[in-house]
Amino acid sequence: xxxxxxxxxxxxxxxxxxxxxxxxxxxPPTSILSEEQIWSDxxxxxxxxxxxYNRYYDLGTVKDxxxxxxxxxxxxxxxxxxxxxxxxxxxxxSWRTWDYTYIREINLFxxxxxxxxxLSTASKDRFxxxxxxxxxxxxxxxxxxxxxxxxxxxxLTYDFSGNPSYLQQPRAKESEIYDFIISEAEAIKDKLPANxxxxxxxTMAAALAMEARAALYAGSIAKYGVNTPQVxxxxxxxxxxxxxxxxxxxxxxxxxxxxxxxxxxxxxxYTKKPDLSENFASIFYDKANNSEVIFVDDxxxxxxxxxxxxxxxxxxxxxxxxxxxxxxxxxxxVEAFEKLDNTFAPIPTTDAAGKPLYYTNQVDIFAGRDxxxxxxxxxxxxxxxxxxxxxWAGYQLANGTILxxxxxxAQKTLPGKTVPExxxxxxGPIDGFEFTAQSGFYLRKYLDPVVGSGQRGVQSEVWFxxxxxxxxxxxxxxxxxxxxxxxxxxxxxxxVRTRAGLVTPLKASDITFDRIAHERRVExxxxxxxxxxxxxxxxxxxxxxxxxINAADLSKDxxxxxxxxxxxxxxxxxxxYDPTSANNGKWIYRPVKLSRVTGADRFQFGNYYTSxxxxxxxxNPKIVRNPNQ
Amino acid sequence: xxxxxxxxxxxxxxxxxxxxSVFFTSCEKDNFSAPKSVLSGNVVYKGEPxxxxxxxxxxxxxxxxxxxxxxxxxxxSQSGSYSAVLFxxxxxxxxxxxxxxxxxxxxxxxAKDTLYVKLTGNQQLDVEVLPYYMIRNAKFNGxxxxxxxxxxxxxxxxxxxxxxxxxxxxxxxxxxxxxxxTNIVVTDVADIKDLxxxxxxxNVPAIMPAQTYVFARVGVKIKDVEDMVFSPVQKVQL
Numbered sequence: 001x002x003x004x005x006x007x008x009x010x011x012x013x014x015x016x017x018x019x020x021x022x023x024x025x026x027x028p029p030t031s032i033l034s035e036e037q038i039w040s041d042x043x044x045x046x047x048x049x050x051x052x053y054n055r056y057y058d059l060g061t062v063k064d065x066x067x068x069x070x071x072x073x074x075x076x077x078x079x080x081x082x083x084x085x086x087x088x089x090x091x092x093x094s095w096r097t098w099d100y101t102y103i104r105e106i107n108l109f110x111x112x113x114x115x116x117x118x119l120s121t122a123s124k125d126r127f128x129x130x131x132x133x134x135x136x137x138x139x140x141x142x143x144x145x146x147x148x149x150x151x152x153x154x155x156l157t158y159d160f161s162g163n164p165s166y167l168q169q170p171r172a173k174e175s176e177i178y179d180f181i182i183s184e185a186e187a188i189k190d191k192l193p194a195n196x197x198x199x200x201x202x203t204m205a206a207a208l209a210m211e212a213r214a215a216l217y218a219g220s221i222a223k224y225g226v227n228t229p230q231v232x233x234x235x236x237x238x239x240x241x242x243x244x245x246x247x248x249x250x251x252x253x254x255x256x257x258x259x260x261x262x263x264x265x266x267x268x269x270y271t272k273k274p275d276l277s278e279n280f281a282s283i284f285y286d287k288a289n290n291s292e293v294i295f296v297d298d299x300x301x302x303x304x305x306x307x308x309x310x311x312x313x314x315x316x317x318x319x320x321x322x323x324x325x326x327x328x329x330x331x332x333x334v335e336a337f338e339k340l341d342n343t344f345a346p347i348p349t350t351d352a353a354g355k356p357l358y359y360t361n362q363v364d365i366f367a368g369r370d371x372x373x374x375x376x377x378x379x380x381x382x383x384x385x386x387x388x389x390x391x392w393a394g395y396q397l398a399n400g401t402i403l404x405x406x407x408x409x410a411q412k413t414l415p416g417k418t419v420p421e422x423x424x425x426x427x428g429p430i431d432g433f434e435f436t437a438q439s440g441f442y443l444r445k446y447l448d449p450v451v452g453s454g455q456r457g458v459q460s461e462v463w464f465x466x467x468x469x470x471x472x473x474x475x476x477x478x479x480x481x482x483x484x485x486x487x488x489x490x491x492x493x494x495x496v497r498t499r500a501g502l503v504t505p506l507k508a509s510d511i512t513f514d515r516i517a518h519e520r521r522v523e524x525x526x527x528x529x530x531x532x533x534x535x536x537x538x539x540x541x542x543x544x545x546x547x548x549i550n551a552a553d554l555s556k557d558x559x560x561x562x563x564x565x566x567x568x569x570x571x572x573x574x575x576x577y578d579p580t581s582a583n584n585g586k587w588i589y590r591p592v593k594l595s596r597v598t599g600a601d602r603f604q605f606g607n608y609y610t611s612x613x614x615x616x617x618x619x620n621p622k623i624v625r626n627p628n629q
Numbered sequence: 630x631x632x633x634x635x636x637x638x639x640x641x642x643x644x645x646x647x648x649x650s651v652f653f654t655s656c657e658k659d660n661f662s663a664p665k666s667v668l669s670g671n672v673v674y675k676g677e678p679x680x681x682x683x684x685x686x687x688x689x690x691x692x693x694x695x696x697x698x699x700x701x702x703x704x705x706s707q708s709g710s711y712s713a714v715l716f717x718x719x720x721x722x723x724x725x726x727x728x729x730x731x732x733x734x735x736x737x738x739x740a741k742d743t744l745y746v747k748l749t750g751n752q753q754l755d756v757e758v759l760p761y762y763m764i765r766n767a768k769f770n771g772x773x774x775x776x777x778x779x780x781x782x783x784x785x786x787x788x789x790x791x792x793x794x795x796x797x798x799x800x801x802x803x804x805x806x807x808x809x810x811t812n813i814v815v816t817d818v819a820d821i822k823d824l825x826x827x828x829x830x831x832n833v834p835a836i837m838p839a840q841t842y843v844f845a846r847v848g849v850k851i852k853d854v855e856d857m858v859f860s861p862v863q864k865v866q867l
Contacts, residue, residue, distance in 0.1 A: 088684075088810040230727050230853065541855070546809040566810075600810040605727060605855050614699040628727040628855070 040118035045127055052109060052134050053201075055102050057141045059095065060528025061297065062309040062446050062464045065326055068526045071534075071544070072601060073333045075439045075568040075594060077428075078326045082596045085568065088546060089602040092611040092629050095145045095531070099138070100152065106135040107155040129188035133202045133210070136184040140214055143177040144532055147609040147626060148237040151180060170622040173236035175244060178218035182251055185211035189264075196265030196291065199463070200298035205264035209294050209467040212255040212475045219248030219482065220536040228538045231608045231627055238609050238627055249479045256476035259294075259469070260492075267291055267469045269499045276501045280375030283470075284446050285462045294467040299460065306459035310448040315378065315389045316408070316435045317426035320454030325427065327526070328439035329377045330568030331591055332549070334366075335558055337373040337522055342504055346555030347571060349589040358586040362392070362573055365589055371501035376525055378442035380425075380573050385449055390425040391437045393572035396588060398581065402574065406430060414577055429572055431595050438594055439570040445526050470496050470523055478516045486511050493519055513537075517561035535608055537561070546602030551591055566600040569593055604628065668703075668720075668746065669712035670754040672729070674785065678709035679731060679760050680846070680859035682808045686729045687711075688756070690746075691721045705729075707806070707846075707862060711756075720746040722756070730851060730858035731760040732790060761786050761851045762794065764860040769845050771865035776801050776845045777830040780860065784824065794821050795850040798857075799829040803836055807846045807862055833867060842866050 028034070038044040060068040066084075069076060076084060109131045113124060135153075142149045150169035158164060172180075185207045194204040222245035225232060232239025240248075258264060270292035273279035283292055299305050314324035335346050347365060350356055359365050362381030366373060378384060380391035394404025395414065403412055404424050411420040428436025452458035477492035486508035494505045496519065506515070520533055534540035542562040549567045557563045570592040576583045606628035617623050671678040672686075688711055689700035703713040722744040724733055733742035734757055746754060767780040778799050784791065796819040800812040809815075816831040833843055845865050848857040 088808075230855075547815065548810065548812065598811075602810065606725070615697065618697045618699075625726075629725050 035112070039112060039116035042119065042123050045113065045116075045119065045123075048109065049127060049130060052102075052106055052131065055099075056134060056297065056466075057097055057099070057102075057138060058297065058464065058466065058528060059141070059145075059531065060526070062307050062460075062462065065309055065312040068446075068528065069327045069443075071530055072330055072565045072568045073525060073530060074443065075328045075330055075570065075597070076326055077328045077434050077436060077438045079434045081326075085594075085597040086599045087601075088599050089544070089604060090607050092604070092606045093613070094607065094610060096610045096613065097141060097145055098149075098613065098616060102138060103135060103152055104155050106131050106138070107153060110135070111155055125191045126193070129191040129207075130202045132184050132188050133192075133207055136181045137210060139177055140181050140210065143174060143181075144217065144535070145610050146612060147233075148172045148174040148177050150620075150623075151177060164619075168620040168622050171235075171237040171624060173240075174221070174238055175218065175236065175240045178214055178240070178248070181214040182211050182218075185214070185255070194263065194265045196267050196294075197289075199287075199290070199293055199296045202295065203265065205259050205267060206295035206467055208255045208259050208264055209472055209475075212252045212259070212472060212479075213467075215248045215252035215255060216475050216479055217532070217536045219245050219252060219479065221538075222248060223482065224536070224538040228541070228605065228608070230605050231538065233624060233627055235624065237624055246483065249482045253476055253479035253483060256472050256479065259472050260476060267294065267472075269469055269473075269495060271499060276371035276499070277374035280372050280500065281444055281447075283468065284465060285448055287461075287463060292469045293463075293465050294469060294472070296463040296465050298463045301458065301461045306461055307464075308456065308459050309446050309462070310453040310460045311456060313443050313447060314454040315384050315387075315427055315437075315442050317390045318385075318387045320452070321456055323435055324454065325435040325437055325442055327443040328437055328568075328570075329441045329443055330439050331571045332554065332565050332569055333525065334373065334377060334441060334571065335555060336518065337370040338502065338518075338559070340368050340370070340502060340504075342502060342506065342510075344558035346558065347589065349571075349591065356588040356590075358576065358583045358588060360586055362587050365573075365587075370522065372522055374444075375500075376443070376445050376522075378437075378444040378447075380437075380440060384442075384444070384447060385451070389427050389437070389442065391427045391429060391440060391442075391573065392425040392575055392587075393429050393440075394424050394574055395577040396574040398578035403577070404430075406433070408433070408436060416579070429570065431592075438596075439568060440572050440592075443526065465527065470499075471529075474516075474520055474523060477511070477519070481511050481513075481516055489516075496523060514559055514561045518559050534603075538608070540603040540608065541605060544601040544603040546600055548600045551593075554591060566602070567593070567597050664714050664716040666715050666717050666748050667712060667751045668715055668748055668754060669710065669752075670756060672705055672709045672711065672731075673755045673757055674731070674760050674763060675757075676755070677763070679758065679763075680707060680709055680861055681705055681730065681856055682848075682859065683707045683806055683811075685808075686856050687725065688713075689723050689725055690715070691723070692716075692718055693721065694719070707808075707859070715748055717749050718747075720748060722746050722754075724758075728856060729758065730762075730849070730854055730856045731758040732786065733758055759786055760858055761792050761854065762849050762858055764847060764849065764858065767847055767860040767863070769863045769865050771843070771845075771867050774833045774867055775830055776833060776843060776865050776867075777828065778845065778847050779826075779828040780847055782821070782824040782827065782849065792854060793852045795819070795852045797821060797827055797829065797847065797849050799831050799845065799847050801831050801833055801843050801845045801865075803840065803843060805844050805862055807844050809848075809857070813843075 113127050148171045151172040156167050189204050189207040192204045222240040222242050225239050226242050268291045270283045299307055311321055312326045316325040339345055348357055363379055366379050394402050396402055409422050409426040410424050412423045413420045429438045429440050430436050446462055448460040448462045453460040473492045473496050477489045481489035489511045490506045490508045539562050543565045554569055571589055572592045573587050573589050576586050578584050609626040611626055611629045684704050686705040688703040691700055703711045705711045735742050763783045765781040765783050770777045796817045799816045800807045801814045802812045814831045816829045843865055844862050846860050846862045848859045850857050
């Protein structure tokens with residue numbers, strides 16, 4: 001019986017031989033797109049490009065809150081970050097980046113997009129220009145941090161011959177990388193749309209803004225590099241000859257002027273709101289018809305691309321999560337804002353005789369200052385999302401003693417009273433208590449006023465601004481100043497200053513290097529510019545010289561570009577409790593050095609250019625090390 | 630819920646795992662013994678150690694012959710000494726370029742300033758360098774909450790590589806660690822007229838908790854040189 005069954009079965013199996021197995025087995029995959037499918041469809045290419053956009057490098061970004069603070073412009077009210085204020089500087093590998101995988105993938109994109117023949121010329125040109133922008137942007141990031149790097153513009157492939165030497169390229173000169181960025185921007189600008197409503201994709205204005213910034217950086221390295229001859233290499237991998245400075249400044253001014261003239265689209269300073277501080281804060285969260293913003297890293301609620309910057313930095317009192325308040329702008333930074341008459345002055349806590357000044361309202365002490373102060377910093381006595389921040393350090397009693405608590409909103413009994421009441425703000429400041437406003441201030445820039453932005457389940461869709469019109473104006477002002485065109489420089493700078501309420505115009509003779517440096521510090525604070533500015537002007541080692549700051553140093557030399565900034569200071573407010581005095585219920589302020597701040601930063605010559613990793617040098621012996629490392 | 634039988638089963642599995650874990654101890658062969666040869670010494674000028682700042686100047690040790698290279702850092706202490714615990718072998722010892730308040734000594738064209746060290750067991754090795762300046766006869770005095778110092782400076786490098794003095798600073802701290810970043814008071818003099826007659830005084834602020842002594846040292850900042858040269862740390866009675 002069994003045999004009768006097996007024999008026909010085997011025969012049947014023999015017959016089931018298929019005759020066309022190529023066709024049968026070779027099926028298109030359902031989960032992977034083929035090269036051909038991608039390079040024939042605009043939307044597929046765009047999503048490929050989207051991946052490259054998402055890998056853009058920013059030194060500071062809202063995706064990583066500490067990256068925007070730093071350099072003693074702020075104290076970090078976060079227990080895990082106190083170490084930043086207890087060490088004496090930065091490792092030689094700080095800010096390192098070396099992502100040649102990214103460059104290779106952009107090069108592959110360019111190679112394949114150039115070869116693609118099913119795309120329309122218009123969209124192909126735009127894709128290629130965008131990819132070249134991203135590549136130039138990353139080379140810009142590399143040259144700012146590492147100095148000259150190998151300039152690889154073709155996708156390299158190893159042939160497994162055992163000899164990789166043909167892949168090993170030496171470092172290009174620092175100036176060559178800047179020249180590459182400038183020439184790329186020039187080459188692609190006309191292939192990009194001149195459209196001021198496009199923010200998250202590259203436009204003509206973005207290319208020009210990058211060109212202006214790169215040329216300005218190169219010009220200042222050439223000009224100010226003479227002050228630090230140690231920070232250079234014989235082969236030019238680090239350092240640019242001083243003779244090239246004027247050429248770069250001219251290019252920077254030309255590129256900036258192209259944007260200012262309106263050729264690249266209708267850009268203008270953002271002036272929608274009558275309250276100048278509110279107006280300044282809105283630049284960073286108002287995404288509807290924002291005329292100032294040029295190029296951003298955009299986010300969208302419910303899309304998966306959101307960020308938690310507001311969660312990390314929202315005022316702790318009434319926060320939507322049990323956290324917040326991490327970036328606390330320092331008193332050093334707050335004092336950098338000018339008075340409305342264009343003069344510098346410390347925040348007035350005492351009169352000339354050293355007696356404390358009494359203020360009726362908490363915020364009065366900051367009156368008559370640059371509107372950008374309240375637009376950037378959340379001051380005590382102001383509010384966020386309709387709730388007043390509760391920042392005050394305690395009561396000062398009639399005999400001068402302080403009554404305070406060590407918990408948010410702690411309660412104690414005031415002398416002559418029987419019922420305990422609140423003696424310290426719900427937002428602190430309490431020394432060493434994380435998430436309270438330990439410096440006396442919170443950050444306002446980038447905080448999203450939308451309900452839910454402080455919730456972990458919702459987060460924020462506030463964009464991160466990479467290029468904006470005000471920076472273009474300041475770039476133009478600096479380039480014009482360096483080229484000896486003081487009147488033009490003043491003109492550009494006054495536009496930015498008027499928007500901040502500083503309506504008395506600066507004259508050509510008022511424009512100095514210190515003025516330029518100061519304007520950038522306050523306008524572009526917490527936007528990732530401060531480090532690069534200090535580096536390219538070669539003043540980082542003077543600002544952060546490793547010496548501690550005492551109370552007297554703090555208010556000296558305000559407005560000077562090289563003013564020491566090695567430790568963040570705090571400004572604490574106290575309420576007067578003295579029912580017999582006219583000052584009862586008024587406010588006094590005291591500068592405070594927080595107990596967690598024990599180190600003083602020193603920027604070493606070796607920090608000007610980040611060290612290149614040993615494994616990179618081992619793999620490519622042609623790479624020379626950066627100076628002083 | 631677990632039945633009693635299941636619990637028994639789990640127990641049995643735990644016991645068997647415990648029994649198995651006996652086999653997880655490593656054998657001797659995959660463990661290297663730790664390095665134990667100590668290379669130590671001072672950074673010196675004519676045998677005299679050069680004081681620097683804590684954890685700022687460092688020596689680099691390179692051991693070629695094992696493929697990928699990476700430096701072993703040996704930080705130089707306040708008093709100018711360094712030490713590193715190493716495996717026996719051949720090392721190249723260098724200062725990173727531009728570091729330290731001194732110039733390295735170029736021996737010849739091929740070796741440049743590299744020191745070749747053959748390490749077998751503990752070894753004492755002083756590194757001779759050429760400082761820009763040496764601090765001589767630093768005499769500290771304390772009293773009435775003041776610290777004063779009188780010193781002389783000797784200019785060692787006088788040829789084309791000579792550098793000017795940016796300032797001389799007196800640093801005072803509560804602890805033995807005295808540096809630019811760790812101090813309670815600093816006094817600077819920038820305009821030095823006579824190298825043989827320099828004196829500085831610092832007013833010591835109130836120290837909490839109170840102590841009757843402080844530590845002081847004097848440092849010289851040389852123009853365009855990052856690291857400062859320091860005198861030895863001195864304990865001063867107030």
